[in-house]
Amino acid sequence: MTLQWLAISLLLKTTTAFLGGKDSISGDDDDENLPPSNGIGAPGDQTPITDPDDGEANPIAEEIFSSWALFILLFLLISALWSSYYLTQRKIRAVHETVLSIFYGMVIGLIIRLLPGHYIQDSVTFNSSYFFNILLPPIILNSGYELNQRNFFNNIGSILTFAIPGTLISAIVLGIILFIWTSLGLENIHISFVDALSVGATLSATDPVTILSIFNAYKVDPKLYTIIFGESLLNDAISIVMFETCQKFHDKPAKASSFFEGLGSFLMTFSVSLLIGVLVGILVALLLKHTYIRRFPQIETCIVLLVAYESYFFSNGCHMSGIVSLLFCGITLKHYAYYNMSRRTQVAIKYIFQLLARLSENFIFIYLGLALFTEVELVYKPLLIIITAISICVSRWCAVFPLSHAVNWVHKQRVKRKAVYNSGSSLTSFNPDEIPDEIPYQYQMMTFWAGLRGAVGVALAMGMKGEYKFTLLATVLVVVVLTVIVFGGTTAGMLEILNIKTGCADENSEDSDDEFDIETPRVVSSLPSYTDNPNNGSSNDNNNNINRGVDNRQSFRETVGSLFSNDQWFQNFDEQVLKPVFLDQPTGGMTNSMSRQHSPARQLADLNLSNRNE
Numbered sequence: 001m002t003l004q005w006l007a008i009s010l011l012l013k014t015t016t017a018f019l020g021g022k023d024s025i026s027g028d029d030d031d032e033n034l035p036p037s038n039g040i041g042a043p044g045d046q047t048p049i050t051d052p053d054d055g056e057a058n059p060i061a062e063e064i065f066s067s068w069a070l071f072i073l074l075f076l077l078i079s080a081l082w083s084s085y086y087l088t089q090r091k092i093r094a095v096h097e098t099v100l101s102i103f104y105g106m107v108i109g110l111i112i113r114l115l116p117g118h119y120i121q122d123s124v125t126f127n128s129s130y131f132f133n134i135l136l137p138p139i140i141l142n143s144g145y146e147l148n149q150r151n152f153f154n155n156i157g158s159i160l161t162f163a164i165p166g167t168l169i170s171a172i173v174l175g176i177i178l179f180i181w182t183s184l185g186l187e188n189i190h191i192s193f194v195d196a197l198s199v200g201a202t203l204s205a206t207d208p209v210t211i212l213s214i215f216n217a218y219k220v221d222p223k224l225y226t227i228i229f230g231e232s233l234l235n236d237a238i239s240i241v242m243f244e245t246c247q248k249f250h251d252k253p254a255k256a257s258s259f260f261e262g263l264g265s266f267l268m269t270f271s272v273s274l275l276i277g278v279l280v281g282i283l284v285a286l287l288l289k290h291t292y293i294r295r296f297p298q299i300e301t302c303i304v305l306l307v308a309y310e311s312y313f314f315s316n317g318c319h320m321s322g323i324v325s326l327l328f329c330g331i332t333l334k335h336y337a338y339y340n341m342s343r344r345t346q347v348a349i350k351y352i353f354q355l356l357a358r359l360s361e362n363f364i365f366i367y368l369g370l371a372l373f374t375e376v377e378l379v380y381k382p383l384l385i386i387i388t389a390i391s392i393c394v395s396r397w398c399a400v401f402p403l404s405h406a407v408n409w410v411h412k413q414r415v416k417r418k419a420v421y422n423s424g425s426s427l428t429s430f431n432p433d434e435i436p437d438e439i440p441y442q443y444q445m446m447t448f449w450a451g452l453r454g455a456v457g458v459a460l461a462m463g464m465k466g467e468y469k470f471t472l473l474a475t476v477l478v479v480v481v482l483t484v485i486v487f488g489g490t491t492a493g494m495l496e497i498l499n500i501k502t503g504c505a506d507e508n509s510e511d512s513d514d515e516f517d518i519e520t521p522r523v524v525s526s527l528p529s530y531t532d533n534p535n536n537g538s539s540n541d542n543n544n545n546i547n548r549g550v551d552n553r554q555s556f557r558e559t560v561g562s563l564f565s566n567d568q569w570f571q572n573f574d575e576q577v578l579k580p581v582f583l584d585q586p587t588g589g590m591t592n593s594m595s596r597q598h599s600p601a602r603q604l605a606d607l608n609l610s611n612r613n614e
Contacts, residue, residue: 061119069123072112073366076104080362093217096210098365099488102481105369113373126371128462131455132322135364137312138356140323143233144330145353151226158407158439159230162447166399167204167235171242173395175200178388187381189468198246199472202461203392203479205239206232207454209361210488218495218502224443228450236456237323241269243460250465273315273324280311280325281332285582288340297344304341304349308333336582364455368481371458378474385478392479396451404444411438442498449494452487453480 084097112121152159179196182189191199208228215225245262284307287293293300308329315325338346412435439447453476461476495502 065119066123069120072108072120073124073363076101076108076366077359077362079104080366093214093492096213096488097362098210098213099485101362101365102369102484105366106372106481107369109370109373112370118376121374121376124370125374126367126458126462128459131364131367131459132316133313135360135367136323136456136459137309137326138353138360140233140236140312140326141308141330142353142357143229144327145334145349147233147331147334148222148226149331149335151222152230155223155226155230157410158227159234161403161407162227162231162399163234164238166231166403167238167242169403170395170399171197171200171204171239173200173398174203174388174391177391177394181384181387187383189381189384189471191466191468191472192250194246194249195464195466195468195472198243198250198464199388199461199476200395201239201242201246202457202464202476203388203453204242204395205236205454205456205460206451207236207456207484208232208450208452209454210452210484211450211491214488214491214495218492219504220495220500220502221443221504224446224500227439227443228447231447233327237270237273237321237327238266239456240323240460241266241321243463247463247465269320270324272318273321274328276315276318276320277311277325277328277330278332280307280314281329281335281337282582283307284333285336285340288337289582289584294340294342294345297342297348300342300345301348301352304333304337304345305352336579340582340584365484368455368458368477368484371477372481375473375477377470378477379468379471380474380478381471384471385475388475388479389482392451392453392483396448400448400451401444404439404447407439408437411435442500445498446494446500449487449491452483454484455480 080097080101083100087093087095087097109124112124115121175193175197178199179191179193182191182196212225212229212232215228245265248265249258249262284304287303287307288300293303308326311329312322312326316322341349415435457480458473458477461473464472
C-alpha cells in the first residue's frame with residue numbers, strides 16, 4: 001500500500017512539473033539534473049534553466065547556451081573571413097574585413113538584445129580578461145616576429161617620437177578637454193582630473209589594423225607604413241602603463257610629486273618589461289643552439305610558442321607590461337632564435353603566428369560590435385560622446401603635427417652637420433629649405449588619419465573605477481567603433497586626396513611567403529647541396545651559396561648602422577660578440593668557419609632524422 005501511495009505521489013509531482021505548476025520534482029530525486037530522453041535541447045525539453053533550490057544556473061542549461069554562444073561567434077568569424085576572401089577576389093580594397101566584422105557583430109548583437117532571455121547575451125559579452133590573456137598576445141607576438149627590423153630601426157627616431165611623447169600629449173590633451181567639459185555639469189557628470197586622464201590614456205592607444213591592411217593592398221611607401229605600424233606597437237604598451245599609473249592615484253589627492261612618481265613608475269615598467277622580453281628570446285636561441293631539439297620539429301615548434309607566451313604572463317605576473325615583453329621577445333626570436341630553428345619549425349612558427357593573429361584580430365572587432373548592444377549596464381551620454389570624438393581629433397593633431405615639425409628640424413640639422421663634416425664648409429652655406437623633410441606633409445596628414453582607436457582602449461575602460469564607470473565605458477566603446485568605421489572606411493580615398501604614392505616595392509623586405517616552401521629542406525636554401533660525400537663540388541660555389549644565406553641575415557647590421565651612423569659600436573658588438581654566442585652559424589667573420597652545431601653535415605643529419613621521426 002505504501003508503495004502505491006509513493007508511486008501516485010511521484011506521478012502527481014511529475015505531472016505538475018510538466019504542466020508548469022509550482023510544485024516540481026524534489027531536489028532529493030536529482031531527476032531535474034538528468035538529460036531528457038529526447039536529447040539535450042530537443043523540442044519538448046523542459047530542463048529548468050536555474051536550480052529552484054539555490055537559484056544557480058543548471059549545468060545542462062549552461063552548456064546549451066554556451067554552445068549557442070560559441071556557434072554564433074564562430075559563425076560571425078567565418079562570415080568575416082569569407083567576406084575577406086570575397087573582397088580579395090573582387091579586388092575591392094576600399095572596404096576592409098574589420099569594418100565588416102564590426103558591422104556583423106552589431107547586427108547580431110542587436111538581434112540577441114531583442115530576443116527574450118539573457119543567457120546567450122551574457123555569454124557573448126566582451127570580457128577584458130579573455131581579451132588580454134587570449135586575444136591580444138597572438139597579435140603582439142606576430143607583430144614583433146614579422147617586424148621588418150631594417151625599416152623599423154631606420155625610422156626608430158620618428159617611431160619613438162610619436163609613440164612616447166605623442167601618446168603622452170594625446171592622453172593629456174584629451175584628459176584636459178574631458179575634465180573641462182564634465183566640470184560644466186551639462187549632463188550631470190563630474191569626474192576628477194585623474195579619471196579624465198584615465199580616459200585619455202585608454203583612448204590614446206591606436207590600433208590601425210584596418211589602415212595598415214589597406215596600405216598592404218595598395219603597396220604604400222614602406223617608410224610611412226613602418227612609422228604608423230611602429231607607433232601603434234609601442235603606444236599600446238605605453239597607454240596601458242599610463243592607465244595603470246592613473247588608477248593607482250584614483251581617489252587620492254593629486255600632488256606635484258605624483259607626476260614624477262608616475263613618470264618613474266612608467267620608465268621602470270617599460271625598461272624591465274623590455275629586458276624580460278629580450279632575455280626570454282635569447283634563452284630560446286641558446287636552448288635551440290645547445291640542444292638537438294631541431295631533430296624533433298613538432299616539439300621544437302611547441303616549445304618556441306609556449307616560451308614566448310611565458311614572457312607575456314610572467315611579465316604581467318610581476319606587474320610589468322606583458323605587451324612590451326612579448327613584442328621584444330618576438331623581435332629577439334626573429335633576430336637570433338630563428339636561425340637556430342629547423343626549416344620545418346621556421347615554416348610552422350611563421351604560419352602559426354599569422355593564423356592566431358588573424359583569428360584574434362577578427363574576433364576582437366566582432367566582440368566590439370556585439371558589445372554595443374550586449375552590454376546592458378552601459379549609460380550613453382550623446383553630448384559626451386560627441387565631445388570625446390572631437391577631442392580625439394584635437395589631441396591627435398597636437399600629437400602629430402608639432403612632433404613632425406620637430407622631427408623634420410632635427411633631421412635637417414643632422415644632414416647639415418654631416419655635410420659640413422664631410423665637405424669642411426660652414427653651416428651658413430646650407431639652405432634648410434633645400435633639404436627634404438623626413439616626414440612630408442602628406443605623411444603627417446596620413447599619420448593623423450591613422451589614429452584609429454581599438455579594443456585595447458575598451459578593455460582598459462572596463463577596469464575603470466568610480467560612479468561614472470559605465471558612462472565612460474559606453475563613451476569609449478562608441479568612439480572606438482566610430483573611428484574604425486569612419487577613418488578606416490575612408491583610408492583609400494585619403495590616399496588619393498593626399499596623392500600618396502602607391503605601388504611601391506619594399507626593397508628591404510626580409511622574407512616572403514614564397515620563400516617558405518614546405519617541401520624544400522632548409523639546407524637547400526641556405527647551404528650547398530650535399531650528397532653522401534660533403535666534400536664534393538666546387539668550393540667557390542659552396543661559398544657563394546653560404547654567402548647568399550648570410551645575406552638574408554644582414555637586416556640588423558644595416559638598420560643599427562643607420563641609427564648609430566657616427567659610432568657603430570652596437571653593430572660591431574652584435575656581429576663580433578652576440579651573434580657568435582647566440583647563433584649556430586654566425587654572420588660576419590664566422591661565416592667561413594661554421595660552428596659545429598650548425599655544420600652542413602649536422603643539418604642534413606637533422607633533416608633525415610626528423611623525416612624518420614615523422
